[in-house]
Amino acid sequence: MAAGDLNIALILKLVDQATGPARAVTNSLRQIGAVTEQTGRAGVAWANEQLAANQARRSALMGEAFGVAALAGSLAASLRPAINFERSMAEVAAVARADDEELTRLTETARELGATTPWAASEAAQGMKFLAMAGFEASETIDAMPGMLQLASAGAIDLARASDIASNILTGFGMQAGEMGYLGDVLTNTFTSSNTDLGMLGETMKYVAPNAQALGVSLEQTAAMAGKLGDAGIQGSQAGTALRAMMLRLAALPKPAADAMAELGVQTVDASGNLRDMPTILAEVNEGLQRLGTGEQAKLINDIFGMEAASAAAVLLEQAGSG
Numbered sequence: 001m002a003a004g005d006l007n008i009a010l011i012l013k014l015v016d017q018a019t020g021p022a023r024a025v026t027n028s029l030r031q032i033g034a035v036t037e038q039t040g041r042a043g044v045a046w047a048n049e050q051l052a053a054n055q056a057r058r059s060a061l062m063g064e065a066f067g068v069a070a071l072a073g074s075l076a077a078s079l080r081p082a083i084n085f086e087r088s089m090a091e092v093a094a095v096a097r098a099d100d101e102e103l104t105r106l107t108e109t110a111r112e113l114g115a116t117t118p119w120a121a122s123e124a125a126q127g128m129k130f131l132a133m134a135g136f137e138a139s140e141t142i143d144a145m146p147g148m149l150q151l152a153s154a155g156a157i158d159l160a161r162a163s164d165i166a167s168n169i170l171t172g173f174g175m176q177a178g179e180m181g182y183l184g185d186v187l188t189n190t191f192t193s194s195n196t197d198l199g200m201l202g203e204t205m206k207y208v209a210p211n212a213q214a215l216g217v218s219l220e221q222t223a224a225m226a227g228k229l230g231d232a233g234i235q236g237s238q239a240g241t242a243l244r245a246m247m248l249r250l251a252a253l254p255k256p257a258a259d260a261m262a263e264l265g266v267q268t269v270d271a272s273g274n275l276r277d278m279p280t281i282l283a284e285v286n287e288g289l290q291r292l293g294t295g296e297q298a299k300l301i302n303d304i305f306g307m308e309a310a311s312a313a314a315v316l317l318e319q320a321g322s323g
Contacts, residue, residue, distance in 0.1 A: 172209025
C-alpha cells in the first residue's frame with residue numbers, strides 16, 4: 001500500500017472512531033428528545049384532562065350551590081306568609097292584651113277569614129290589630145271582623161282605613177261589634193247610590209254620629225241625608241258639620257229659629273221633649289215655606305238652621321218635600 005493510501009486509511013479510521021460515538025450520542029439525544037416530547041405531550045394532555053375535570057367539578061358544585069340557593073329561596077318564599085301571619089297575630093295579642101284562649105280564638109278566626117274571603121289570613125290579622133287599637137275586646141273583634149272585611153272590599157280601601165271608619169261610626173252611634181255587618185250594608189248602600197265614597201262618609205259621620213245618636217236620629221236617616229248632600233256636592237267634613245248644626249238647632253231652637261218655626265207652624269220636639277223624626281220635620285218646614293216668596297224662604301231657612309248649615313238645609317228641605 002502506498003504511503004498516501006495508508007494515510008487516507010488512517011484518517012478515515014480516525015474519523016470513523018471519532019464520529020461513531022458522536023453519532024451514537026446524537027442518536028441517543030434524538031431518542032431522548034422524542035421520548036421527552038411524547039412524555040411532554042402526554043403530560044400536557046393529562047394536565048388538560050385534569051383541568052377539564054376540575055372545571056367540570058367546579059361547575060357541578062356551583063350548580064349544586066345555585067340549586068341549594070334556589071331551594072332555600074323557594075322555601076323562604078313559601079314560609080313567608082306563615083311567618084307574616086304569626087308576626088301579625090303576635091301584634092294582635094300584644095295590642096289586645098289577649099290571653100292564650102283569646103289568642104287561639106283570634107287565630108282560628110283569622111285563618112277562617114283567610115280561607116273564606118278575598119283577604120289573606122295575615123291581612124285579616126292586621127285588621128284585628130286595627131280594631132284592637134280602637135279599643136275592641138277580643139270577642140268584639142271576632143264579631144266585627146267579617147263585616148269589616150266586607151266593608152273594606154266594597155269600599156276598595158285598605159283595612160286600616162276601613163277599621164278606623166267602621167269603629168268610629170259604631171262607637172258614635174252606640175252600636176255593638178256584632179252589628180258591623182249591618183253598618184257595612186248601610187254604608188255600602190249609601191256610597192253606591194250617591195255621589196260619595198266610604199272615605200267621605202267616614203268624615204261626615206265623624207262629625208255628626210255622636211250628636212245624631214244622642215238626639216235619636218238613626219244611622220239610616222243620617223246616612224241617607226249624607227248621601228243626598230253628597231249628590232249636591234256637599235261632602236265629607238262639610239256635610240258632617242252642616243248636619244250636626246241642623247240637628248243641634250232643631251233640638252234647641254234659638255229665638256230667631258223658634259219664631260220662624262212658629263210662623264211656619266212646625267213643632268221640632270214631641271211632648272216628652274225629644275226631637276221628632278228629622279225627615280218629618282224637614283217635610284213640614286218645606287211645606288210651610290211653599291206659601292212664601294223665595295226671599296222670605298231664604299230668610300227663614302237661615303233663621304232656622306243658621307248660616308253654616310243653610311245651604312245643606314235647602315238641599316234636604318227640597319229632598320224631603322219630594323219624598
